[in-house]
Amino acid sequence: MKNTQDSGRWRNAVGMLGLGALCLVLAGCAVFGRDKNFHPYDPAALTQIVPGKSTAEDVTRLFGPPTQVVKLTGGNAYVYSRSLSKGTGLWLVFVTLVNYDTQYDQVVFFLNPQNVVTHCGSALRSGDAAYGLPF
């Protein structure tokens, strides 16, 4: 008789725990988001820029207006920048986990006072932005 009662209590306790776990799961929610700072230039066009020959006009024809122009003593730098951010949020009852990753596509041209490209460099990393948890 006592064993039957203990077994019943045990089943009740397991049921309660299961119900509690279900509440925890159902009370949670998640969000995935993308935040894009877009400038329409094609990084592949970088191959058409030849330092020492290409001019500022070639650069703006291929890449459009720069995001930023920096006046240097020996010329100018044209900076093209765009970014991609990926956000992940997870709400679990009373715990909120948020992760936000931002990566850039960055292209820089250095031009001499005659507006001829002397150097150019790129770092195309926006594709590396990732969803994840904050651990």
Place this chain on the structure above:
Amino acid sequence: MASRSKGLAGLLSVLVIVTGCLSFRVEKVTIGPEIPSAAAGLKEGRTTLAEILAQCGAPLAVDDLGGETLLIYEKKFYRGGQITLGIPMSDVTGTNINVNTYGRLWRYDTVGMVLDREMTLKRLFSVRGSATPLWRSFWDDSRPVPAAAPPPP
């Protein structure tokens, strides 16, 4: 059966109270790519701008330093945490009890390169904030001891 109903009601009450009153938030933000290693073969007085761009890619920022050029490569790290305890009492006392505490820490990995007029690397400096311990970086408010003033001539 009655005790089971009481237990269920108790469990649901606790869940409602806990979820309504106490919240804990953990945040992480990362901005930018890994910075180039300071030991990436860059040599002051020898490495040229073309070599820097080929090796490190485009910098995050370019600036003029009165004849010299500054390149900045930077990655930002943010960690935040927040605990909120709120007890809805407005129906009884006319106001709610709300206690909130938070901590936010930004750390920076930065490499700065100063190039001379010939676009050759003149100075290289870097700091790795992400390498410092999270907890100690947040709580350590100590300031560097100022150097003793030189004796008067």
